Amino acid sequence: MLEFRNIRRRSVIACALTLISLLVTSGVWFKIKPVDLNFKLQGGGSAEVCAKLLNPIIHSKKSSKTFDLNQDNNIKLKISGIRNFNKAKIIVRVANSGGGNPLRLSNIAFRDGRYKLKNLENVKIRGGELKIQDNELIIVPQTDEIVLSFPIKGHAKTNFEFELFIIIMVLSYLIAFKIVDYIADFKTIKNQSRIEILFLVIFFAILFLPMAYIDQGKISKGENKTLAKWKPLITSDGINYNFGKDFDNWYNDRFFLRSFIVKTYSDMKYNLAYQYYETRQGFLNKKNNWMNDTINLGDSSISQAKKDEIIKDIRKLQEFCNKNNIKLYIIIPPRKGEICQKELYPILGNPSKYKETSEVIDYIYDKTGVKVVYPYKELEEYHKNNFAFFKTDHHWTDEAAYLGYLEIMKQVKKDFPNVHINTKDDFNYTYSKKVRVLPKNGFFNGITYKALKLNDNHILDTKYKYYVHKNSDRIVTNFQKDDDNIWHHKYFNNINAPNMMLFGDSFTLNLLPSIVYSFKNTDNIYTYVLGEKTKYDRLNLKRFEKEILENKTDVLIICLSEISRLGFIYRENE
């Protein structure tokens, strides 16, 4: 029989465990409802609006949504993850805006009007100029991102689930008491050391921790990935024989503290690395902050079968172009790994693909007469004193793309002598430490930087030169995604010049700031290329033939950053 003293002691420990259990499950029995935020926002184009509530200890989760301000001016957001707040932040990101038109913001209210922002004088702004007029905030954007912050006191609605609280409390106590009792009996009966008991208790606590909360979200912002969905064992199609694997994926993506663990682990790996920090996605040379993606290292050796495929595809495309009086040009930008060998691989090696690519280019010329432009030497020379590639991204810079532009235009000029080749005097220049690939999409830290999950602004230590044409206001743009998720970037330039279509991977994008000013209308069909299946699906000019003809294309330029991708461009039967 247990002594009363022992029971009392075990009850105290069980109570403590019950309290912990109640704390862990507090989200179940004590629900904090999201706070509604409403306001009116007027302006042109579309805008992504984010809002956040804060108090000195915690921040709410960010709530964001994209609004088309031409159609809807009433902004409604639900902000969750905070009970008491005394400050709010509204972030407006303007995309495809009406060319820097002012935004008008008014009627800011939280919780269905319970808390209203009355004193507009308290609003602070970053990224724009602020005026107050007729109880409205007039914002003149200076950057793509405008941040408004202001004090506002309030609290969210809460819901206390009494029944659930009692159930969890009683069950937790019963289970905790049983566990304590069980472990204590070990001590009593076997006279085991407390050190070992503590060890086992901690071990079991760690075992159960990941199950304590399952993330119900759809995406992981930190990792920039979609979380695996729940797939049941029995579906309408019958038994799901992949249930085990599906469950593994679901649980791997959603267990408690996952983001924290993944981030801490990669931070630890990053700090431990002496010179070479590597993940599955890429690597960083910590000595000079140059990085590259592992998936964008460039071609592996090209087999004869691959060469034959390339020739077959180019011949088909040539046939189509000749039939429709279209001039065909191909440019292969060198890869970062080839040009930036000194920076990326001072310790690693990785021989240049120049010789091999040049051989394939010669082979193409022999078999088809198409002279592929490969500005390797130009970029190599330029990179000696400048930046041909971004340090934190695998794309070429505007400067390098301009060199590519000059090389391709030399070819075009032979067929179209009147075409204008932009000189450096035709441009104004801006500078930024961040990366910009598509002119309209703004600046970011870089794809490789993101893929490596880095969070160290010291890495962004280089200013890049960006090209802005002096006649940029002459061009009208239209960016659209088609049903197959392929981007069509259209540029309408009212000059007497040939129409051009620029087809290829993301290396086409940095050509746009220079190339579109040499042609009348430009249609840039950009498709990113990842994985075999996607290559087949996306890189098929057969599906764009109709569009090429409708555009009355005179010049068709193919720009692909790996020569082997030319073997995917024309697939008649797909």
Place this chain on the structure above:
Amino acid sequence: MLFSSMTFVFMFLPIVLVLYLVTKKELHNPILLVASIIFYAWGEPKYLAIMLLTILLNYFGAIAVDKFKNCGKNTKIPLILTITANLGFLVYFKYFNFLIENCNNIFHSNINALDIVMPIGISFYTFQALSYVVDVYRGECKVQKDIYKLALYICLFPQLIAGPIVKYHDVAEQIDSREVNFGKVNLGVKRFIIGLSKKMLIANTMGAIADKIFVQDPTTFSHGIAWLGSIAYSFQLFFDFSGYSDMAIGLGLIFGFKFLENFNYPYISKSITEFWRRWHISLSTWFKQYVYISLGGNRVGKLKNLRNLGIVFLLTGIWHGAAWNFVIWGLWHGFFIILEKIINIKEFEQKYTSWWVKTLQHIYCILIFVIGWVMFRADSMTYAWKYLLNMFGILKINTSEILYALPYYVDTVEVITFVAAILCSVPLFNKMLDVKNKIGKTLINIWLLILFILSAATIASSTYNPFIYFRF
């Protein structure tokens, strides 16, 4: 299900442990059986049928052997039938396409390969099942009339898919009755953590180095890198497999079982004979007890004895996989075992006891097993041959063709892990769990918890990372 997956460590294991530890003894076997079936069916439910058939086959096979014995009939008939059926499954799923490929090569025929996927762990559970029938035949244990108990023996999840191969006579009594106590649970948890850390922290890091090297053509890396790759792979294999065995033994202890050790610091061996007494002990004792002894063992003439050794190592190679490099790997080891038998290694060791002879012996042994692991790791014998030529400086390497230099393969983490791998492959910490004083115990417990958290973080941050021995 994988031991090194989030689902196993942080869902399946805690649930099964709680159910097992809080319920009465009578429910222990049913809980373990259900858990084992779920564990096996998790990845590929369709192959559960093969395992269940194996259970049925051996259940009735052993009963037939027992009945024939009691009636005074020739027990060899049901024994041979059961063994043939067991091996039939194994040959079909593991070796059929290999046989077809070789038939096509030899007879220039054009037989199409079948679309066969090998059920996970079939080599392990088939050998366990065979051990049961043979034990009954030899009268080393009683026939198991409770099919659930036999099912539990064959599919017990801690050692189901990558061993150790538990012989029936070693656990027959434990299946009927075993004690679960604090000491066993505590020790089991510690062994489990040690095994998990071996796999996640050492084997995976070593594997990453080896993978980077073995994925390249042997002409694109230097001789030093070739050695680095083979040594990294040697460590990966040892820590991967012994890590799994530690986890299996640890889980067994938590559930009250005591499985025999499967590894005993094989890399400190001074001869290949000693190596096989320390490496994959459960497999070598299985072959010893069920093949070598059946062939006459060492009670026959010297030549026949050497032949028996050759057969055992040929079979050991074949057991590891349906490819010629495994066969040659087995023969490679068999050759040195025979050689050591001829020169009588025991006498040699007694005669020459100076330190430099011992050092030379170590170097000899390391060289043999490292070369063996290159054959084991390579995708083909052609690749293995080229790789070995590179290791020994015979293959000409053009420096301009070298893809990567040393820092690509090894940075701080890898250096630390290499040192850890060397230290953990010698018996420096083997008494760690026996420490009695309080401070020592506390420090070891803290260290183990840190290792567990680090391993858990590695699992959480990585995706699919199966154990190497799963494919056997």
